[in-house]
Amino acid sequence: MNLIVCENYEEVSQKAFEIMKEIVASKPNATLGLATGSSPIGLYKKMVEDHQKHNTSYEAITSFNLDEYVGLSKDHPESYYSFMYHNLFDHINIKEENIHLPQGNGELEQRCNEYEAEIAKYVVDIQLLGVGRNGHIGFNEPGTPFTQTTHIVTLDDKTIQDNARFFNNNVNEVPTQAITMGIATIMKAKKVLLIASGENKAEAIYNLVHGEIREECPVTVLQKHADVVVIVDKAAASNLK
Ligand code: GLP
Secondary structure, three states, X not given: OEEEEEOXXXXXXXXXXXXXXXXXXXOOOOEEEEOOOOOOHHHHHHHXXXXXXXXXXXXXXXXXXXXXXXXXXXXXXXXXXXXXXXXXXXXXXXXXXXXXXXXXXXXXHHHXXXXXXXXXXOOOOEEEEOOOOOOOEOOEOOOOOOOOOOEEEEOOHXXXXXXXXXXXXXXXXXXXXXXXXXXXXXXXXXXXXXXXXXXXXXXXXXXXXXXOOOOXXXXXXXXXXXXXXXXXXXXXXXXXX
């Protein structure tokens, strides 16, 4: 595991951008695994700026997102679909048909199977991840078997509390379920790039680096991956030895 500790969020975003740019520049038809949440917003801003300034092309890039809430329409402002278009896809030249986001409505089991089958046609060159306070990756909550592929989850209380900030600070408005790539899906990526900032991630980062590998803390599975880069700010690194 390659651990990079940065001064602040800006530097985390810059370092993550450099890794992403290296892949997009060296492999124009790369497959990117993308994430939502507040952590990747700075990185996406830098990708957009770079596309605008340097014409970095996403024309042949394919993307797969990690997860989506169940029951929100695509155009709901807090759907991950809206998030991705607003923060990235609307501002780069990625082709609509190369964008893949899990869909959290309709026949859910079929949605999971179709998404997993679609990803299986590709090799994800880099999977971007944030991490939940409770160690979740994607929406794989504590206790998720490491063998899981794309599936429906019931969100943890901690996750619902954390995400209430996007839903008028009202836990009752946060969807209770989500569709997410499984841990087995995530682990198939060639490279994993995890970014985190802020003290509320310090325990999860401690577990990622020093903790025992266990399903109760999903992020610890990354210790088994051959190519993981972890970029954190000082606050998220504050529990590390
Ligand atoms: C969300 C997402 C995760 C994300 C995590 C942390 O619930 N499903 O993919 O990594 O929680 O979010 P943030 O970056 O906003 O702290």
